[in-house]
Amino acid sequence: MEEVVTNKLRTTLMRLSMDNQLEEEIRMYHNEKNKHVIAQVSSLAAGIEFLEKRVDAVVGDMNAGKGKSFHQEMLDEMKTELVEKKAEHAALSEGLRKFDVPEEYIASVKYDIQTLIGLLDAEVQNPQMLHQIVSKFVSKVVVQRETKNVYVKVQFVNADDVLYEKNIVAEM
Structure with a gap:
């Protein structure tokens, strides 16, 4: 035995x-161990990008005079959500420091x-x-x-x- x-x-x-097999195995182990956090950070980044485009579109409509009364309320909600998502993204990204x-x-x-x-x-x-x-x-x-x-x-x-x-x- x-x-x-x-x-x-x-x-x-x-x-x-x-x-450099040892370094590669360590990197792969780290990425596998943190794959859920990596996916979450990526998803949040995509959500932030989409929300920023929506905010820009609503602001553009309001500046062009196409805005309705509910547009300002919707804009405020989107900005609040954007701030929350950016804070969550920053916190997750900080915890997922580059692995060397x-x-x-x-x-x-x-x-x-x-x-x-x-x-x-x-x-x-x-x-x-x-x-x-x-x-x-x-x-x-x-x-x-x-x-x-x-x-x-x-x-x-x-x-x-x-x-x-x-x-x-x-x-x-």
């Missing part, structure tokens, strides 16, 4: 350490991955050092006897932020 988990972990980490992974973090993780792979490949393994490095990447291991599967949760964390998470399944 240990060999199966070791091989699965080695394969996953080696793939992540190639080229520090280069130092990527370099550090790649170094740790190479060190771990070296330790796994060593004929005489240093269990204490192996445990230290594995604990940086593996947050949970579950063995399910009924299905004969081992579930390994790989996580990259930087300053309490989960940058990447993947569940690996290995068959015993």
Whole structure:
């Protein structure tokens, strides 16, 4: 079982350490995790643009003398809605800050991955050092006897932020 988990972990980490794969996986994880907020920000931006065009059209009608008595009330309501939507958009956009992974973090993780792979490949393994490095990447291991599967949760964390998470399944 240990060999199966070791091989699965080695394969996953080696793939992540190639080229800029680690950065791409972290970005994809972040986008997937925040896709509902991204969609909401996009929808609000479209709503704001539409409302601004409607306000301009009503103001244009009023300036051209085509406005009716209810146009001012409608304009006031649209302006109030516009202010509310812009505030909501700003709040959501602020929470969805552009996601950049520090280069130092990527370099550090790649170094740790190479060190771990070296330790796994060593004929005489240093269990204490192996445990230290594995604990940086593996947050949970579950063995399910009924299905004969081992579930390994790989996580990259930087300053309490989960940058990447993947569940690996290995068959015993």
